[in-house]
Structures are given as C-alpha cells and as structure tokens.
Amino acid sequence: MSVTPKAAGRHHHGALRRALLDAVAEVVLEAGPEAVTLRECARRAGVSHSAATPHFGDKRGLLTAFATEGSERLRAAMQAAVAALPPTADAQTRLAATGRGYIAFARANPGHFRLLFRADLLDPDEPAFRAAKEAAFVPLAHAMAALAPGAPARAMRARLALAWSAVHGFCTLRAELPGAILWQSDALAEEVAEDLLALVAEACAG
Amino acid sequence: MSVTPKAAGRHHHGALRRALLDAVAEVVLEAGPEAVTLRECARRAGVSHSAATPHFGDKRGLLTAFATEGSERLRAAMQAAVAALPPTADAQTRLAATGRGYIAFARANPGHFRLLFRADLLDPDEPAFRAAKEAAFVPLAHAMAALAPGAPARAMRARLALAWSAVHGFCTLRAELPGAILWQSDALAEEVAEDLLALVAEACAG
C-alpha cells in the first residue's frame, strides 16, 4: 500500500494531505469513487476521521482535491499522446492523438476518470479544480484550432462538441456499461476506438 | 406531489410498488439519483422503510426498477422523434432524429437519464433492466442499418460507436459539467446539438 500511516503520537506535519490523497487513490482504484469513505481514508493514513477537516474541509473537499490531480493527469495524457507523434504529423493526426490520450487515461484509471464527472461528489467551483478543468480543455482546443484555422465560430463550436462528446461518450459508455456489444473484448474496443478517432478527425477536417 | 400515501392502517395492496417508484421519481427530479433514500421514499409513500423489501429487495432493486422505466422512456423518446418526421425523410435525417430524441429525453429528465448509467446504484444483470437496455439500442441500430445497408461489420461498429458516443457524450457532458463553454445558454446548447447531429449523420453516411 502506498499510503504512509503516521508514526504513533507524531503529527503528520504537512504530509497528512498527501497521505489522505494517496488513500483516496487506493480506494478509488479498489472500489471506485462511490466507495470512498472519509473514515476509511483516515484509517489508512493512521489518523482519526476528524483529522481531515483542517486540510480539506469535508469529504467533498477531499474528493475535489483528488479530482484536481486527475484533471491534471488527464491533460498530461493528452499532451503525451501528441508528443509521441513524429514531428511531421499533420493536424488531423494530432487531433486524433489528443483523443487517444483521453481514452488511454480513462482506460488506465477508470475510477479516477469517472470521479471527474461526478458533480454530486465534487465542488465544481473550487478554484484549483476549475483551473484544472479549463486547462484540460486546452489540448483539444489547440488541436482543433490547428486543424481548421479559419472556421467560423459556430462551425468551430460544433466540431469541438463533436470531438469532445464522441471521445468522452466512448469512455463513459465503456466504463459504465461493461459488457456492451461494441467493446466485448479489449482488442475489439481498441479497434473501435481507433476507427472512432479516425471518423472524428475526418469529420472535423471535413 | 404525485405520490399517494396509503391510508392509515390500510395496506397498499399491490399499489405500494407504484407509489414507491413515484416517490423515487420525485426525489430524482428534486435532487438527483444520488439523493434517493430508501427511508425518504418510504416516508413519501406513508410507509416504514422496511416495507420496500418484499417489493424490491433492497435499495438497488428499487433504483433498478426505476431505471428500467427510464430505459423504456428513452426508447420511446427516440421512436417519437423519428415518428415526428415526414414520411419522406431520408435515412440520414432519421438517424439524426434518433439522436434528437435521445438528447431531448436527457434534457427533459436529467436525473432519470443520469441514473441509467450509474452502475454503482443499479443491478446491471436484473433481467427486466437488461432487456430494456437492449431494446433501447434498437432504434439506433435500426436507423444506422437503413443508412448504410451494405457496410462491412467493422465500419458498422465504428459508425454505431460514433453516433452513440457523440450523442451520449453530449448529454453526459451537459448534465455533469453545467456551465461549460459550449452550452452556456439553452439556445446555444440547442444550436450545438443540431450541428452535432448533422455532423454525426453526415459522417455515418459518408
């Protein structure tokens, strides 16, 4: 377990914050965001459940802090996928790669991903979380702007909505409807994902 | 309130089932699926919270029954949107209309819609729910088959994934990220939705 319980009788100094976030990560990994319990996280950090209050306020604050880290990692995944491309790649390929990074993050971290869109568990107006969400939109906006530089605002909105919706919808459906026809096996899901990205990129270039 | 509390001392006969489902509908409407409480629903039906057990088993059973009704209504919304078309409408228009029905249902019943994809609150293997989910996929499959009758299986899978993902992703993002840039106002959201449907239908026809 990655969580460091504190030594008996000692304070965590500034480290309780990190220890609690790591505990959330563990629980989310093991049982999903719904299963996160203030008391269980505190237990794993070796601390009473009230100890979280000074650091995060309440459960929602803790989950929001964790979601903020997820948003940053999601952004990093998209950037990494684009960076993995040869420098000669064209705009359409870059847009597809951005989506590939999004899908890869959702696949590798299903619980963390699902939490990002659980408005009931989060505080959508917490400044750091807000900033992380806006930052996570940047790679898509960037790739799209490079694809269709002169498109009118309305067409641009529609394409952004299409690309984001299609990729996000794919991740959500795969995460929430396991066993659906379109992604029975992992291999099939990967194939469908690639074809989907190609269709989206083509439609946005179109 | 649409819920009929039972008369004091009398049994609900077979009507408790319906009364509880109506109570769920109320709570979901007022505060979303996460806020549903067995005890609150029982309170609204004028019954102790244990009274639900013989009818639904547990909370998950109650929510699954409610979600089953939602799935059926979602299917009806898609069919209605297609039926509202002039009989001369072509296959591409019919596919877009199917998506329009999906979006309309999600918009009109955000809580009910979100519940459908909350695997943690539902029993995905409950037979009636399974059947309703499969039935809800039919209108999309039907419209897609009419659009591209001879397409190879792989291309068909990709197009189904695109259409479903894009429409579902749009609904999900709008429901879970209120206040995002792409759907600030209702009018803007409607415009984006129509453009999105057109792009999807075109990509699936192409």
Next chain:
DNA sequence: CCTCCAATCTGACCAATGGTCAGATTACTG
C-alpha cells in the same frame, strides 16, 4: 359467515457514515 394462511407491513435493532466541537497534543516562533 367464519377460519386460516400467505402476503404485507411495522418497529426495533445494528453497524457504518459524515459532520461538529471541546480540548489535548504537537511543532514552531520569538
């Protein structure tokens, strides 16, 4: 009309949770 039985419902109990608060403990500052 009466009896009996199965379905239905109640009320109490339990463990668990999130939030709050007074106060103890710790770590740092001057």
Next chain:
DNA sequence: CAGTAATCTGACCATTGGTCAGATTGGAGG
C-alpha cells in the same frame, strides 16, 4: 524557554440501509 498556532483526538449526533421477529391485513377455502 515560554507562548502561540496548527494539528489531531475522542466523543457525540443524526441519518442511512439492512435484518428480523412479530403484528396486521386481505382473501381463499370451508
């Protein structure tokens, strides 16, 4: 070394979902 602010504890509370014995109800059969 003294004092102060941050950190943490332990207890308490209301609420929840699940379980169970037993009361109540409605209808089936005599």
